[in-house]
Amino acid sequence: VFEMMDGFLKNDPVSLQKDILDHVEFTVARSRFSFDDFEAYQGMAHSVRDRLIERWHDTQQFFKKKDPKRLYYLSLEFLMGRSLSNSVINLGVRDQYMDALNQLGFSFEILAEQEGDAALGNGGLARLSACQMDSLATMDFPAWGYGLRYQFGLFRQVILDGFQHEQPDYWLNFGNPWEIERVDVSYAVKFYGTVEEKSLNGMNCKVWIPGETVEAVAYDNPIPGYGTRNTINLRLWAAKPSGQYDMESFGTGDYINAVIDRQKAETISSVLYPDDRSYQGKELRLKQQYFFVSASVQDIIRRFKDSHSSFDEFHEKIALQLTDTHPSLAIPEVIRVLVDEEQLSWKEACDIACKIFSFTTHTVVPEGLEKIPVDLLGSLLPRHLQIIYDINFSFMEELKQRFGLDYNRLSRMSIVEEGAVKNILMANLSMVVCHTVNGVSRVHLDTLKSKVFKDFYELWPQKFHHKTNGVTQRRWLVVSNPGLCGLISKWLGTDSWIREVDLLLGLREHAENEELQHEWRMVRRVNKIRLVEFIETMTGMKVSPDAMFDVQIKRIHEYKRQLLNILGIIHRYDCIKNMKDSERRRVVPRVCIIGGKAAPGYEMAKKIIKLCHSVGEMINNDPDIGDLLKLIFIPDYNVSVAEIVIPGSDLSQHISTAGHEASGTGSMKFLMNGCLLLATADGSTLEIIEEIGEENMFICGAKIHEVNMMREKGETIKMPLELARVVRMVRVGYFGHEEYFKPLCDSIESSGDFYLLGHDFPSYLEAQAAADMAFVNQKKWTKMSILNTAGSGKFSSDRTIGEYAEQTWGVEPCRCPF
Numbered sequence: 105v106f107e108m109m110d111g112f113l114k115n116d117p118v119s120l121q122k123d124i125l126d127h128v129e130f131t132v133a134r135s136r137f138s139f140d141d142f143e144a145y146q147g148m149a150h151s152v153r154d155r156l157i158e159r160w161h162d163t164q165q166f167f168k169k170k171d172p173k174r175l176y177y178l179s180l181e182f183l184m185g186r187s188l189s190n191s192v193i194n195l196g197v198r199d200q201y202m203d204a205l206n207q208l209g210f211s212f213e214i215l216a217e218q219e220g221d222a223a224l225g226n227g228g229l230a231r232l233s234a235c236q237m238d239s240l241a242t243m244d245f246p247a248w249g250y251g252l253r254y255q256f257g258l259f260r261q262v263i264l265d266g267f268q269h270e271q272p273d274y275w276l277n278f279g280n281p282w283e284i285e286r287v288d289v290s291y292a293v294k295f296y297g298t299v300e301e302k303s304l305n306g307m308n309c310k311v312w313i314p315g316e317t318v319e320a321v322a323y324d325n326p327i328p329g330y331g332t333r334n335t336i337n338l339r340l341w342a343a344k345p346s347g348q349y350d351m352e353s354f355g356t357g358d359y360i361n362a363v364i365d366r367q368k369a370e371t372i373s374s375v376l377y378p379d380d381r382s383y384q385g386k387e388l389r390l391k392q393q394y395f396f397v398s399a400s401v402q403d404i405i406r407r408f409k410d411s412h413s414s415f416d417e418f419h420e421k422i423a424l425q426l427t428d429t430h431p432s433l434a435i436p437e438v439i440r441v442l443v444d445e446e447q448l449s450w451k452e453a454c455d456i457a458c459k460i461f462s463f464t465t466h467t468v469v470p471e472g473l474e475k476i477p478v479d480l481l482g483s484l485l486p487r488h489l490q491i492i493y494d495i496n497f498s499f500m501e502e503l504k505q506r507f508g509l510d511y512n513r514l515s516r517m518s519i520v521e522e523g524a525v526k527n528i529l530m531a532n533l534s535m536v537v538c539h540t541v542n543g544v545s546r547v548h549l550d551t552l553k554s555k556v557f558k559d560f561y562e563l564w565p566q567k568f569h570h571k572t573n574g575v576t577q578r579r580w581l582v583v584s585n586p587g588l589c590g591l592i593s594k595w596l597g598t599d600s601w602i603r604e605v606d607l608l609l610g611l612r613e614h615a616e617n618e619e620l621q622h623e624w625r626m627v628r629r630v631n632k633i634r635l636v637e638f639i640e641t642m643t644g645m646k647v648s649p650d651a652m653f654d655v656q657i658k659r660i661h662e663y664k665r666q667l668l669n670i671l672g673i674i675h676r677y678d679c680i681k682n683m684k685d686s687e688r689r690r691v692v693p694r695v696c697i698i699g700g701k702a703a704p705g706y707e708m709a710k711k712i713i714k715l716c717h718s719v720g721e722m723i724n725n726d727p728d729i730g731d732l733l734k735l736i737f738i739p740d741y742n743v744s745v746a747e748i749v750i751p752g753s754d755l756s757q758h759i760s761t762a763g764h765e766a767s768g769t770g771s772m773k774f775l776m777n778g779c780l781l782l783a784t785a786d787g788s789t790l791e792i793i794e795e796i797g798e799e800n801m802f803i804c805g806a807k808i809h810e811v812n813m814m815r816e817k818g819e820t821i822k823m824p825l826e827l828a829r830v831v832r833m834v835r836v837g838y839f840g841h842e843e844y845f846k847p848l849c850d851s852i853e854s855s856g857d858f859y860l861l862g863h864d865f866p867s868y869l870e871a872q873a874a875a876d877m878a879f880v881n882q883k884k885w886t887k888m889s890i891l892n893t894a895g896s897g898k899f900s901s902d903r904t905i906g907e908y909a910e911q912t913w914g915v916e917p918c919r920c921p922f
């Protein structure tokens with residue numbers, strides 16, 4: 105069926121056309137003479153898939169031959185979004201496919217929109233994993249990703265009467281052309297049971313007699329690099345009933361019930377936990393974590409043993425990166441396999457573990473750290489609990505040597521938290537064993553050192569590092585903003601910035617060039633019009649592209665302060681209402697856009713969503729206001745929505761209470777796309793200020809040390825009048841639902857205003873006013889916009905991954921020849 109050239113699939117438009125049609129006929133099983141957009145998408149996706157598989161094979165064979173040190177990236181979440189555009193761009197065959205489709209009478213853009221998102225994650229952490237996979241592939245690192253193949257990804261958000269409702273995400277219902285099912289790659293994962301002591305060759309051994317076995321089946325997702333043949337693997341595990349006890353259960357008679365019972369194994373990989381506030385102590389979550397870890401560790405050790413006869417070189421060939429503590433059961437699992445199954449000594453196994461593991465933490469607050477009740481762990485994984493106790497015993501001895509019998513310190517640092525319910529602290533376990541812990545921004549590292557991991561920092565300062573997050577310019581510029589992308593390449597005279605993002609700096613010298621400014625505005629205008637159309641499709645609202653588009657899109661959290669934004673909008677509304685006509689003429693029209701999901705159990709976040717709708721309802725229908733102010737809530741925010749919204753935004757808000765956002769990566773995507781930032785000095789925005797200068801941003805709010813001081817002193821400030829006024833409007837039912845909104849008002853006025861909306865409101869309004877002023881001067885605005893893109897180079901995940909490779913993992917590029 106395939107047209108080959110020099111043994112490679114051919115990529116000229118005619119061959120591609122034939123290929124697509126063949127897939128429509130034989131894979132999708134439709135007539136090659138009559139098929140719709142979705143079928144055309146499927147045909148094309150399968151044709152792209154063939155090319156991915158071709159390169160994936162070559163890359164894996166090449167890695168096998170070279171046997172370099174490999175990086176294994178373990179994450180329970182990956183937010184990949186759509187794959188079609190990204191794949192053809194990274195494979196370097198977009199234009200050829202566009203031609204092929206045009207000749208068949210289809211549009212590439214329309215086909216790309218047929219694809220649903222792969223949303224196997226919650227938010228920042230999960231999208232970061234996806235960006236980092238793209239950089240690992242592009243930079244030729246011999247890396248593998250491991251994750252879980254949830255049957256249901258992040259819930260779909262449906263808004264009814266302004267309230268969020270959750271619906272299952274049936275992302276696999278129409279098939280998934282981007283994965284390769286590996287029925288031959290599967291491992292038994294064991295749970296429950298008991299541990300028995302046995303004597304083996306005169307040695308005392310622990311033997312785990314498990315009570316339940318589930319099979320993990322591999323699904324491989326090729327990740328193509330840009331400008332390279334390298335295509336790495338993201339291996340996701342799905343749970344299937346184990347075949348091991350077939351005879352036993354089927355022999356006993358109750359065949360039907362036996363089958364049904366065994367089918368329950370599949371629940372392990374059925375659904376993603378939608379709460380990104382961490383820890384609930386749920387058994388199913390723990391099962392997911394261990395299922396994932398056990399399958400991955402078995403796979404890694406099997407691959408190693410394929411080409412090595414002892415474990416001497418294990419740490420020279422393998423680096424294991426833990427994405428937060430979620431996969432940290434890999435630590436006792438590796439030790440268990442090495443000691444119980446490979447007969448290494450306890451010391452040898454621990455030494456290996458200490459050399460291969462590193463972890464990155466994505467939280468700032470101690471409450472965000474993961475705990476597992478000892479009873480739960482002991483029943484599900486009895487042998488692992490023993491191993492954790494043994495690790496802790498040695499660690500406590502080490503501490504006593506070092507600090508003497510300082511019991512307070514011992515209890516603060518212990519992996520086992522004593523109390524009414526005993527818990528295992530996964531962060532402490534990770535701290536003890538990993539050779540490195542990374543924060544995700546510079547200030548995040550400071551917080552780790554001075555607060556969350558203070559004791560550990562005193563003990564092992566050399567373990568602490570940070571790698572400021574980054575995002576991939578392939579997805580966030582090349583895929584999502586082709587207009588700007590073309591313009592950048594034209595003015596830089598090269599498209600090399602797609603691999604070497606620092607070249608973007610070259611735009612600085614043109615920032616005031618009128619021709620570039622004009623073209624820049626034109627491109628941005630086209631993007632805004634695309635967003636206008638999208639808003640109309642999603643909400644039925646018509647907004648004007650002449651207005652300033654002011655955007656806040658991210659998960660809904662109290663610390664991210666969508667409430668501050670909404671209260672600011674009420675203030676603006678109130679001001680406009682009270683203006684004379686002459687004043688109104690000077691108002692800069694705004695379209696305020698908010699989007700994001702609330703964790704299903706997070707009541708305050710859900711109230712914020714409802715408030716947004718109620719306020720929008722009033723403002724948008726007020727004939728007094730017209731186009732001067734609109735408030736739009738974009739439902740079901742996800743990666744592909746972000747790809748439309750970000751390029752069409754003028755101003756974006758990143759206004760977490762200082763000290764609460766570990767990094768934040770949304771800001772980086774806006775920055776690259778030439779959108780201005782209105783931000784607090786928190787997480788990555790502090791580093792953005794260093795790159796582009798305070799004069800090119802709108803900064804507001806208390807600084808981190810001020811927040812700390814106010815909290816330490818328990819200082820309460822007097823509510824600013826403007827804030828008191830808008831809160832009152834909500835309280836007295838100006839927007840209806842006064843009972844329902846009461847807790848929101850109380851959080852500011854009666855419960856200590858933990859997130860400091862009162863303190864930050866005046867400077868927030870000032871920053872907003874400064875943005876208005878700047879927008880009136882389009883020359884100045886456009887200059888700032890160009891400088892944003894020009895200064896965004898540091899925030900590419902290529903830079904982040906380069907630092908990890910060199911400083912944390914010790915891995916080197918391994919480039920497959922073309």
Ligand code: 26Q
Pocket residue numbers: 226227228229230232377379380381382383384389430466467474544573765766767768769787
């Ligand atoms: C833990 C246990 C049980 C169930 C769920 C979880 C869980 C899942 C996801 C806990 C946390 C998360 C996600 C956290 C997250 O996204 N953090 C963000 O990470 C980004 C990437 O580093 C940062 O930019 C953000 O600042 C940080 O909030």
